[in-house]
Amino acid sequence: MTGNxxxxxxxxxxxxxxxxxxxxxxxxxxxxxxAVLRFPGVExxxxxxxxxxxxxxxxxxxxITLLSTxxxxxxxxxxxxxxxxRDIPGARFFSLLSLAPLFAPPFMIAFAYLLxxxxxxxxxxxLLGLDLDIFGWTGLWLAQTIAFFPLASMILKGxxxxxxxxxxQAALTLGATEGQALRTITLxxxxxxxxxxxxxxxxxxxxxxxxxxxxxxxxxxxxxxxWFMMEGxxxxxxxxxVVGLLLVPAVALFxxxxxxxxxxxxxxVTGRGGTMEQIKTPALLKWLVVGVCSLVSAVxxxxxxxxxxxxxxxxxxxxWSLTLRHWKEAWAYADALWSSILVAxxxxxxxxxxxxxxxxxxxxxxxxxxxxxxxAVLPGALPGVFIGVGFxxxxxxxxxxxxxxxxxxxxxxxxxHLPLAYQATTVxxxxxxRSIEDAARDLGAGELRLVADVYAPLLAKVLLAxxxxxxxxxxxxxxxxxxxxxxxxxxxxxxxxxxxxxIDWSGAAALTTFLLLLTFLCIGVAALVVGRTTSFSRGFQx
Numbered sequence: 001m002t003g004n005x006x007x008x009x010x011x012x013x014x015x016x017x018x019x020x021x022x023x024x025x026x027x028x029x030x031x032x033x034x035a036v037l038r039f040p041g042v043e044x045x046x047x048x049x050x051x052x053x054x055x056x057x058x059x060x061x062x063x064i065t066l067l068s069t070x071x072x073x074x075x076x077x078x079x080x081x082x083x084x085x086r087d088i089p090g091a092r093f094f095s096l097l098s099l100a101p102l103f104a105p106p107f108m109i110a111f112a113y114l115l116x117x118x119x120x121x122x123x124x125x126x127l128l129g130l131d132l133d134i135f136g137w138t139g140l141w142l143a144q145t146i147a148f149f150p151l152a153s154m155i156l157k158g159x160x161x162x163x164x165x166x167x168x169q170a171a172l173t174l175g176a177t178e179g180q181a182l183r184t185i186t187l188x189x190x191x192x193x194x195x196x197x198x199x200x201x202x203x204x205x206x207x208x209x210x211x212x213x214x215x216x217x218x219x220x221x222x223x224x225x226x227w228f229m230m231e232g233x234x235x236x237x238x239x240x241x242v243v244g245l246l247l248v249p250a251v252a253l254f255x256x257x258x259x260x261x262x263x264x265x266x267x268x269v270t271g272r273g274g275t276m277e278q279i280k281t282p283a284l285l286k287w288l289v290v291g292v293c294s295l296v297s298a299v300x301x302x303x304x305x306x307x308x309x310x311x312x313x314x315x316x317x318x319x320w321s322l323t324l325r326h327w328k329e330a331w332a333y334a335d336a337l338w339s340s341i342l343v344a345x346x347x348x349x350x351x352x353x354x355x356x357x358x359x360x361x362x363x364x365x366x367x368x369x370x371x372x373x374x375x376a377v378l379p380g381a382l383p384g385v386f387i388g389v390g391f392x393x394x395x396x397x398x399x400x401x402x403x404x405x406x407x408x409x410x411x412x413x414x415x416x417h418l419p420l421a422y423q424a425t426t427v428x429x430x431x432x433x434r435s436i437e438d439a440a441r442d443l444g445a446g447e448l449r450l451v452a453d454v455y456a457p458l459l460a461k462v463l464l465a466x467x468x469x470x471x472x473x474x475x476x477x478x479x480x481x482x483x484x485x486x487x488x489x490x491x492x493x494x495x496x497x498x499x500x501x502x503i504d505w506s507g508a509a510a511l512t513t514f515l516l517l518l519t520f521l522c523i524g525v526a527a528l529v530v531g532r533t534t535s536f537s538r539g540f541q542x
Contacts, residue, residue, distance in 0.1 A: 018361050022368070024354065025375040027400070028415045032390030033382070036247070039240040039393055048241050057220040058245065061206065063223045064137060064221060068144035069202045075145065076197060077190075078153025083153075084160040085281050085289075094293045098153045100300055101146055103519045105493065106210030108512055111500060112303035114214060115310045115509065119507050122306065135217030143211040146299060148204050152197040155261065159193030160186075168279045179282045192226035193259060199257035206250055207383030209479035215502055222246050227482055230392075240393065241384040254381035307516070310509030326510040333495050333511065340492040341518075344475035348397040350414025351470035352463050354422020359412045359492035360455060363429055380419035384479025387416045392483055404486040412484060413474040421466035428462045429455075461529055468526045471517050 048054050076098075083095035084090045101109060117124045117134050119147050124132045134142075167189070168181045176184065209223045216224060229238040281289075310316055314323045342388070358376045362369055379387070391412045395402040402408035456463075478493040485494045492511060499508035 002274055014361070014364060017357065018364075018366050018372075020420065021354065021361060022372060022375075025358075025372070025415075028411050029375050029378055029418075031395040032387065033378075035393035036244055036386060036390045037238050040237050040244065044237060044241050045244075048238075048245070053220060054225065054242070057222050057225045057242075059457035060137070060219055061221045061223070061246075064140055064144070064219075065202055065205045067137075068148065068205045069198050071141070071145040072149040072205070073152040073194065074202045075149040075196045075292065075296055076154075077156050077194065077298075078289050079149065079153040080156035080160055082289050082293050083157050085286075086278055087281050088286055088289060090290065090293070094297060095157070097297045097300060098150050098418040100150075100304065101148075103516075103523060104147070104148045104304075104474065105496075105512060105515050105519075106147075106208070106478055106499070107214045107493075107497065108210075108307060108516075109147040110211040110215035110305060111505075111508065111512065112306045113143055113507060114484045114500075115316065116302065116306045122309075122320075123526070126317075126320075135215060136219045137216075139213055139217075140216040140219060140221075143215055144205055144208060144297070146150050146303065147208075147211060149296070150200050151204060152201050155197040155200060156190065159190050163189050165278045169465075171419055172279055177282075178279050178284065181279055182191075182282070182285070199253050199260065203250060203253045203257065203381075206253065207246065207385065207479070209383075209385055213478075213482075213497065223383065223385050223479070226389060230389075230483065236389075236392065239389050243383065243389045246383050247386055250383050250386075258377075293416055304516075307509050308513050310506055311513045312510075313353050313506055316505045316509075326506045329507055330510045330514065333492060336490045336492045336495045337511075337514070339406065339489060340475050343406055343413065343489070343491065344471045346406075346410040347413035347417070347474040348467040348469075350410065351417045351421045352467040354414070354468055355418055356425045356455075356459060356463055358418070358422050359425035359429055362426065365534075376422040377419045379416045382416070384416065384477065385483070387412050388480045388483030391480075403484075404488060406489040407488055409481060409484045409491070412480050413477060414470065417470040417473055417479060420469050421462075424462050424466055425459060428459055432458055464529050465526055468522045472522050475518060476515050 001021045079094050079098040082091050083098070085091065113134055114121070116122050117132055117139075119125060119131060119133060121134075122133065124134075163186060168183050170185075172178070172181055207223055209227070212221050212224045213227065220228075222245060226242040226246075229235045229242065309371045311326055312322045312324070313319070314321045314325065355376070358372060362372055362376070365503040368370075382390075391408055392403065394400070395408055397403075402411070476493060477491075478497060481491045481493055481498065485491055492515065496511050496515075499505075499511070
């Protein structure tokens with residue numbers, strides 16, 4: 001590992017920086033977490049168990065998490081398998097298309113389902129003449145399946161790429177058929193990654209707020225109940241109870257996924273380490289995979305087109321003629337758009353800079369480094385609704401009063417996305433040879449000079465990629481933002497959510513299309529700088 005620094009005296013500047021970073025992590029990670037857990041009393045948790053609606057929400061959360069996790073992982077495996085087998089037609093297309101849902105705003109998939117398959121849906125009602133009610137668990141399940149299968153696909157693609165073809169070839173040499181080789185060799189080798197992928201997807205489904213708030217209807221889940229408690233009943237204590245209950249399974253799943261996958265989600269797998277040919281994919285399996293991937297790809301494309309068309313349709317459900325009226329009307333929310341961009345840019349800077357500093361400090365011989373590591377990755381285990389409620393409780397009064405300002409949103413989003421930059425920088429530091437640091441020290445460079453002259457240039461691409469990841473996730477966030485908006489810091493995602501609730505679907509679709517364009521612009525910039533869109537997308541969650 002680069003610069004463990006065990007034989008180097010700790011400079012005052014590095015020690016001061018270490019204390020500063022630890023203090024920030026304590027303030028913006030530990031305090032909100034403690035605030036949520038301390039605010040309700042034991043009797044509040046007991047009372048929750050006697051509340052029929054909350055018991056139903058807890059049961060629904062478990063059920064939908066299981067359903068969506070299994071379906072997302074199954075589809076993700078199909079896409080990963082297609083992308084890594086050389087004899088499956090359309091493999092590159094499936095690989096690229098599977099990334100598309102990752103970059104959609106967290107509510108977009110559910111919103112698109114409403115537009116196309118709801119009671120006034122373009123496809124269900126006006127093309128097929130069906131009277132479908134997509135609200136409820138079925139709509140939520142369909143939305144989460146499409147939204148989160150790319151997470152499983154990315155993880156499983158890395159696992160499959162790490163299996164050398166020689167293992168399958170050896171099975172053929174011993175007399176096995178191609179199908180038997182895949183079943184007895186490949187599948188067991190993939191099994192740990194498959195379980196890890198399910199854990200990652202389960203974490204995301206468990207905390208999903210965007211899709212649930214749009215399409216769950218009268219099917220309550222814990223992630224939306226917290227917001228309803230605050231928005232409808234102004235009951236902050238009840239909201240804290242709900243998100244506190246979410247924390248236990250979320251942390252358990254997070255810890256299990258890290259133990260099983262390690263840093264796989266944050267590193268890039270390149271190649272198989274050999275030129276040996278893969279065995280042929282059995283024809284039945286090949287065309288089954290192609291069929292599943294083609295069907296899901298068609299759904300993804302239709303959902304995207306549905307959002308774009310809805311923003312251009314004159315009156316959704318009655319007048320399908322094209323117009324730019326909704327785009328022009330969307331500029332009435334220009335303040336919310338620019339506020340979202342400013343907050344996302346500031347949050348991205350917090351994530352990228354602090355992530356690099358924390359990763360560098362972890363590589364030094366400093367006391368309490370495991371504490372630094374734990375606090376830097378802890379936000380990755382916290383659901384967005386937990387972060388939102390935690391910041392409301394922790395920073396709405398002195399000594400740190402941020403409520404109502406943009407800074408409460410900036411710090412909430414910046415620290416929530418911190419694990420992305422921290423883990424990416426840690427991996428990048430592992431790839432920098434110790435001799436570079438030794439050479440700089442021989443020339444008289446101190447620790448802070450090393451940061452400025454050696455590590456900053458070498459980590460510049462990681463810094464920009466971390467900033468763009470955080471920016472994209474922040475500008476389209478809803479689960480954190482919905483708890484923190486105030487008259488002076490209204491975010492565009494909150495406006496869109498209100499428009500969807502007010503049945504202004506074409507206006508909401510126009511604003512959502514703008515977010516999509518902004519997202520893909522960022523992806524393009526990242527692809528030019530970093531080199532690969534797939535490496536930019538690693539670690540990315542809706």
